[in-house]
Amino acid sequence: MEFAEHIKTANVEDVVxxxxxxxxxRGTLCITGHxxxxxxxxxxxxxxxxxxxxxxxxxxxRMSGSSGTITMKCKDLRxxxxxxxxxxxxxxxxxxxxxxxxxxxxxxxxxxFYRPVELSLPEQWGLSSPEMHYSQMKELVIMRSSQPxxxxxxxxxxxxxxLLQAVIEGxxxxxxxxxxxxxxxxxxxxxxxxxxxxxFYDRWKRFHKQMERGKALQESLIKLVEACGxxxxxxxxxLSKLENSKWLSHVQNxxxxxxxxxxxxxxxxxxxxxxxxxxxxxxxxxxTLAQLIxxxxxxxxxxxxxxxxxxxxxxxxxxQQRCAHSAYSHARLQQESPVFLLLLDCVxxxxxxxxxxxxxxxxxxxxxxxxxxxxxxxxFLCNSDQERCALEVKERTHCLFQALLRPTERxxxxxxxxxxTELAIWPSVHPQSLQLWKGYFLRWTQQVRHLEEAxxxxxxxxxxxxxxxxx
Amino acid sequence: MEFAEHIKTANVEDVVxxxxxxxxxRGTLCITGHxxxxxxxxxxxxxxxxxxxxxxxxxxxRMSGSSGTITMKCKDLRxxxxxxxxxxxxxxxxxxxxxxxxxxxxxxxxxxFYRPVELSLPEQWGLSSPEMHYSQMKELVIMRSSQPxxxxxxxxxxxxxxLLQAVIEGxxxxxxxxxxxxxxxxxxxxxxxxxxxxxFYDRWKRFHKQMERGKALQESLIKLVEACGxxxxxxxxxLSKLENSKWLSHVQNxxxxxxxxxxxxxxxxxxxxxxxxxxxxxxxxxxTLAQLIxxxxxxxxxxxxxxxxxxxxxxxxxxQQRCAHSAYSHARLQQESPVFLLLLDCVxxxxxxxxxxxxxxxxxxxxxxxxxxxxxxxxFLCNSDQERCALEVKERTHCLFQALLRPTERxxxxxxxxxxTELAIWPSVHPQSLQLWKGYFLRWTQQVRHLEEAxxxxxxxxxxxxxxxxx
Numbered sequence: 001m002e003f004a005e006h007i008k009t010a011n012v013e014d015v016v017x018x019x020x021x022x023x024x025x026r027g028t029l030c031i032t033g034h035x036x037x038x039x040x041x042x043x044x045x046x047x048x049x050x051x052x053x054x055x056x057x058x059x060x061x062r063m064s065g066s067s068g069t070i071t072m073k074c075k076d077l078r079x080x081x082x083x084x085x086x087x088x089x090x091x092x093x094x095x096x097x098x099x100x101x102x103x104x105x106x107x108x109x110x111x112x113f114y115r116p117v118e119l120s121l122p123e124q125w126g127l128s129s130p131e132m133h134y135s136q137m138k139e140l141v142i143m144r145s146s147q148p149x150x151x152x153x154x155x156x157x158x159x160x161x162x163l164l165q166a167v168i169e170g171x172x173x174x175x176x177x178x179x180x181x182x183x184x185x186x187x188x189x190x191x192x193x194x195x196x197x198x199x200f201y202d203r204w205k206r207f208h209k210q211m212e213r214g215k216a217l218q219e220s221l222i223k224l225v226e227a228c229g230x231x232x233x234x235x236x237x238x239l240s241k242l243e244n245s246k247w248l249s250h251v252q253n254x255x256x257x258x259x260x261x262x263x264x265x266x267x268x269x270x271x272x273x274x275x276x277x278x279x280x281x282x283x284x285x286x287x288t289l290a291q292l293i294x295x296x297x298x299x300x301x302x303x304x305x306x307x308x309x310x311x312x313x314x315x316x317x318x319x320q321q322r323c324a325h326s327a328y329s330h331a332r333l334q335q336e337s338p339v340f341l342l343l344l345d346c347v348x349x350x351x352x353x354x355x356x357x358x359x360x361x362x363x364x365x366x367x368x369x370x371x372x373x374x375x376x377x378x379x380f381l382c383n384s385d386q387e388r389c390a391l392e393v394k395e396r397t398h399c400l401f402q403a404l405l406r407p408t409e410r411x412x413x414x415x416x417x418x419x420x421t422e423l424a425i426w427p428s429v430h431p432q433s434l435q436l437w438k439g440y441f442l443r444w445t446q447q448v449r450h451l452e453e454a455x456x457x458x459x460x461x462x463x464x465x466x467x468x469x470x471x
Numbered sequence: 472m473e474f475a476e477h478i479k480t481a482n483v484e485d486v487v488x489x490x491x492x493x494x495x496x497r498g499t500l501c502i503t504g505h506x507x508x509x510x511x512x513x514x515x516x517x518x519x520x521x522x523x524x525x526x527x528x529x530x531x532x533r534m535s536g537s538s539g540t541i542t543m544k545c546k547d548l549r550x551x552x553x554x555x556x557x558x559x560x561x562x563x564x565x566x567x568x569x570x571x572x573x574x575x576x577x578x579x580x581x582x583x584f585y586r587p588v589e590l591s592l593p594e595q596w597g598l599s600s601p602e603m604h605y606s607q608m609k610e611l612v613i614m615r616s617s618q619p620x621x622x623x624x625x626x627x628x629x630x631x632x633x634l635l636q637a638v639i640e641g642x643x644x645x646x647x648x649x650x651x652x653x654x655x656x657x658x659x660x661x662x663x664x665x666x667x668x669x670x671f672y673d674r675w676k677r678f679h680k681q682m683e684r685g686k687a688l689q690e691s692l693i694k695l696v697e698a699c700g701x702x703x704x705x706x707x708x709x710l711s712k713l714e715n716s717k718w719l720s721h722v723q724n725x726x727x728x729x730x731x732x733x734x735x736x737x738x739x740x741x742x743x744x745x746x747x748x749x750x751x752x753x754x755x756x757x758x759t760l761a762q763l764i765x766x767x768x769x770x771x772x773x774x775x776x777x778x779x780x781x782x783x784x785x786x787x788x789x790x791q792q793r794c795a796h797s798a799y800s801h802a803r804l805q806q807e808s809p810v811f812l813l814l815l816d817c818v819x820x821x822x823x824x825x826x827x828x829x830x831x832x833x834x835x836x837x838x839x840x841x842x843x844x845x846x847x848x849x850x851f852l853c854n855s856d857q858e859r860c861a862l863e864v865k866e867r868t869h870c871l872f873q874a875l876l877r878p879t880e881r882x883x884x885x886x887x888x889x890x891x892t893e894l895a896i897w898p899s900v901h902p903q904s905l906q907l908w909k910g911y912f913l914r915w916t917q918q919v920r921h922l923e924e925a926x927x928x929x930x931x932x933x934x935x936x937x938x939x940x941x942x
Contacts, residue, residue: 228903235720238902243710252706394537404845417928431709431911432699435906442903452828460928 003033008097009092009269016083017049020444027265029082029095034110036080047391051080052110055374056101057328061089061094070094073328075373077225078444104330106320111378111397119403123392127194127306127401130314133284141167141271142261144287144315146279147178147193152226153447161200167271173203175264177257178281179276181210192278204273209257211282212250214337220246225327228441247345248434254282254346258289266294266424280318281339286312291360294424300359301413304347305401306370314338318383323373344369348437354425358415362455364404364413364441369440371400416462474504474579477570480563488520493917500553502567505581507543522551524580527572528799532565534558541565541713544799544806545845549915557836573802577791577858582868590874596865598777598872601785612638612742613732615758615786618656619666619751632671638742644674646735648728650754652681664748669802675744680728682753683721685808691717692809696798699912718816718937719905725753725817727900729760730902737895752787752810755782760817763829765895771830772881772894775818778870779839783811789854794844815840819908825896827888828859833885833910833926835875839913842871887933 011439015029017038021358025047030037034054040047051074060071068090075333084090103109148160168174176196178185185195185208196206197406211219227241228362242248264272274283288311291298298307312319321335372380378397406412427433442448486500488509496518501508505525511518522545531542539561541553555561574580619631639645647667649656656666656679667677683691698712713719735743745754759782762769769778783790792806815836821838822829845853849868853859875884899903913919 016543075810141729230903231901233901235902236714236717239710239714239719243707243714246707249706249709353921355921356928417925428917430702430704430916431706432701432909433916434706438903444898445901445904450826454888457827464772 004102007031007033007090007092007096009096012084012086012089012093014250017245018081018083019049021080021446021449029084029093031093033100033396034113036097042045043070052376053101054110055370056097057326058093059097059101061090063090065310068094072097072205074366075323075326075328076124077228077327077445078371079229079440082429088392102324109381110376111381111393114376114398115267116398121395121397122399122402123145125399126313127302127309127405128311133310140265142165142265142287142290143271143273144283145275146274147188147275147277148196149192149194150382156197156200164201164204164273168203171460173205173471174273176201176204176206176262176273176275177209177261177286178206178208179213179257179274180208182208182368184210188277193399197295207260209253209260211253211257211276211285213276213281213339214335215333217250217337217339217342218333220250222327223247224441228396230425242436248340248431248436251345251349252429252431252434254285254289254342255349255427256436258293258346261286261290261292262424262426265290267466280316281337282314284317285339285343287311288343289350292347293426296306296357296420296422299357299420299425301364301410302405304358304360304364306405309401312343313379314385319372319380320383320387325382326373340372341369344438345440348439349434350425350427351415352435353427353433355415356419357421357425359415359418359420360413361459366440366443367404367413375400376384377403379457416459478504479501480560480862481562481569483555483557483560485556489552489554490520491549491758492917492920500555500564502564502706504572505584507568507569509847521763521847523579523847524568524572526841527568528797529700529801530568530572531564532561534561539565540897541547541568543568544672544759544770545648546794546797546799547914548699548798548912549861553768567842573795576863577817577852580852581847582852585847585869587869590869592866592868592874593870596870596873597784598773598780598876601781604781605714611736613758613761614638614742614744615754615782616744616751618659619667620663620665622728626669627671635672635744639674643677645676645742645744647672647675647744647746648732648735649677649755650680650684650728650745650758651679653679655681659748678731678811680724680731682724682728682747682756683717684747684810685806686754686804688721688808688810688813689804691721692812693798694718695912719902719907721813723900723902723905724822725756725760725813726820726898726905729757729764729817730897730900732757732761733764733895733897736761750807751787751915752793755786755788755818756810756814758782759814760821763818763821764897765892767828767891770828771892771898772835772884773876775829775831775835776875779873784850784855787855790843794851797844807926811843812840816908816911821896821898822886823906824898824904826886826895827890828891828896830886830891831884832930837911837914838875838884846871847886848874887930931938 010031012029014026016024016026025040027038027040034052036051036053037048055074055076056072056076062069066087067083067085068087070084070090070093072080072082074080084093123143148157149155164174164212168274178195180188183273188194198206223241223245224247227238227245229242237272248377261272261274264270266322274286276282288307317340318335319340322337322339325331325333325336348362348365351362371377376398377400378393379400381393382391388394403409438448475903481502483500485497487495487497489495496511497510498511505523507522507524527543527546529544532875533540537555537557539558539559541561541564543553543557545550545551555564619628620626628839631695635645649666651659659665667675693717694712694716698709698716701709732743732745735741746755747753760776764777768774778818788811789806790811793810794810796802796804796807819833820834822833843847847869848871849864850871852864852868853862859865874880909919
């Protein structure tokens with residue numbers, strides 16, 4: 001891959017950068033294969049902005065006279081604007097951004113080039129292997145799968161039936177939570193899928209809890225982000241757009257389905273199998289949330305990242321397809337769907353409802369929400385472990401989760417108020433109890449910055465307090 | 472006033488009390504002239520609930536067989552339920568509550584009987600006098616008034632014109648903010664009111680910023696509280712009810728009008744006169760908020776209570792009429808209007824947007840929101856200072872604001888993160904930046920309790936930190 005062919009103008013002087021929460025600044029713009037670099041002119045107080053081109057979701061260009069303006073809408077929801085002198089230069093820059101921000105070739109992406117001096121490539125990639133996890137498993141069993149492939153002629157799979165039978169050995173029954181409606185599950189038969197028939201899985205009780213996925217979820221995100229950017233200053237309009245986006249309904253639905261799962265396991269002591277059709281989206285969402293609710297080991301920084309690695313990376317959530325674009329892109333949506341973002345939002349709701357019970361801070365959730373769309377690390381590349389092996393991701397890129405566990409980062413992402421509790425943290429799923437994740441969706445506004453300041457104040461105070469208490 | 476005539480049954484055994492967030496308990500119910508007292512049966516861990524009857528906004532009774540249930544909906548939004556054995560006893564209790572909770576006679580109200588051992592009646596009542604305040608006044612002048620009484624034949628008042636002229640002596644002009652629409656102001660002429668004519672107040676520029684008041688505001692509160700109690704678990708329905716209540720629009724409108732006032736004073740350095748028709752509702756709301764935004768002295772616990780005393784108690788907000796009932800009462804609304812509650816909500820929005828800039832905590836706002844509807848203290852009695860004098864309120868009752876400034880209370884109501892800033896705190900009034908005051912409107916739900924726990928944790932940590940730092 002030769003990046004140079006996409007870069008006709010690599011440097012432009014006298015560019016004005018406008019970004020949220022900061023005064024405009026004038027300086028030099030530079031485009032490389034993976035980055036947009038802006039350097040402030042003021043030498044005394046020089047500031048740089050380094051942006052991964054992959055982070056740019058959509059651009060708009062507007063020419064007037066001999067200069068032009070490029071508006072860049074990022075996947076982390078930031079909106080930046082460049083005023084560029086010279087029409088040709090402006091068009092060249094725009095073309096470079098458009099092309100380089102959505103290259104398809106995974107092995108040409110930045111994680112394969114990211115080589116910070118302080119880090120060497122890890123000998124062991126990631127936090128654990130599936131084998132390690134299986135060996136630790138107890139009688140508590142939550143399973144995920146894809147749908148059974150019955151097809152229209154009701155095929156059976158003896159091995160599946162025996163496996164499920166084996167799981168509930170010694171118990172009276174188990175539950176299956178199907179994240180599709182009964183109707184959707186029935187329709188799936190036409191394309192070779194289906195659901196567990198009562199007669200062959202007689203000790204399993206099946207629930208259908210329909211969850212939105214795919215395109216509907218993506219459209220929900222787009223509507224929500226559009227609403228958040230609405231500057232009409234009209235309260236009714238805002239609340240009506242918020243409702244219309246349905247995003248909070250999806251949050252509610254995910255948390256309440258996870259609650260149902262936990263209820264089956266915790267209160268009734270039964271094994272549960274969760275699946276939709278593929279078992280790589282909603283099933284992961286539900287099983288991850290359920291484990292956070294139930295298991296205090298998943299609520300530390302390490303535990304949470306380990307959970308994500310196991311339930312999302314290893315289990316094969318197709319990150320590359322799902323997170324190719326975010327809320328601004330005009331590209332025709334194919335496989336995009338913000339399931340992982342919905343997970344982070346649900347975890348934030350848990351975090352907000354139980355401010356002492358989770359060992360990590362909101363900042364970790366925000367970092368993950370950014371990294372999943374554009375990253376220096378290889379963790380969220382590809383659609384499955386198989387693809388990752390083929391491209392040698394584990395040998396040739398750095399692992400985000402390992403980086404987040406280095407002492408300084410780990411400290412930064414810890415919740416200073418954390419107090420471990422062994423109890424399940426049952427979230428309230430009343431609509432009145434859930435709220436917009438402002439820290440993410442309105443993160444580039446002044447108001448959220450004030451809240452961050454206060455958080456920072458608390459963090460410092462707690463750290464100082466710890467030092468004093470120890471001395 | 473003989474309370475005994477309203478109490479046919481003073482004591483009932485074997486009553487079950489159900490209250491939010493706690494398991495039901497069985498014990499003895501006792502009705503006195505001003506209180507409902509419930510004592511738990513368990514002697515080992517005896518608990519009591521003492522409720523001012525004045526706090527009860529509405530009751531519902533339901534008889535079944537030989538027993539009955541009384542549901543009490545309180546002005547602090549709590550809902551309590553009593554299961555009472557014996558139909559006659561139940562009816563007697565209900566009758567007592569109904570009658571004693573809404574006695575009209577001010578001098579029979581509890582503040583005239585409240586005599587805690589640790590307090591003697593104050594020699595000086597309140598925090599300051601209007602005279603003290605005038606003597607401290609600088610060139611910054613915000614004034615409040617009622618509408619000018621022009622009437623249909625356009626009377627003039629030379630003294631008014633000269634007074635306003637004197638205020639802007641040496642400056643080029645002043646602003647008048649009328650909290651009614653132009654049309655409302657014109658209609659007011661028919662009943663003797665009106666607005667300042669351009670020709671006689673030529674150096675004053677008039678704005679009209681219509682604000683909702685009276686019945687419309689009360690209905691908004693009723694709708695909001697109804698929405699908060701909706702248990703349908705439907706996200707769309709909740710958001711749509713929240714929008715439909717318009718409460719957040721009123722919050723937005725109040726904050727943005729206050730912002731306009733501050734802009735005139737701070738940015739342009741001009742004097743401003745605020746009025747609607749009476750000058751005892753919206754004008755107070757706006758001038759209070761404006762002072763909080765502008766003046767750091769108003770942002771301490773003392774400063775804020777002093778501001779409320781000056782702008783609401785001394786200025787004659789008719790508390791008794793406005794706060795006779797809250798959101799549950801079936802009584803026909805007359806003069807009720809939650810203007811003061813709207814103020815507290817707006818202050819909470821400021822507090823949330825500037826978590827470091829205000830010296831008091833959310834707990835103070837919650838305490839005030841409770842006290843204004845039912846109180847041991849005389850502060851919120853009557854409709855004006857004149858009525859208070861006639862009833863000797865200042866000689867015969869305790870002052871809430873003084874009580875809140877005793878060291879232990881003052882500590883409790885302080886914001887541990889407070890850092891004084893001399894800057895104006897300009898609130899964002901984007902609809903996306905404002906949010907439901909959950910601490911008040913959902914205060915009796917589990918979720919809000921968890922948040923309170925975290926607040927408490929922070930408070931303790933900061934106090935411990937302070938001790939360690941000093942030692």
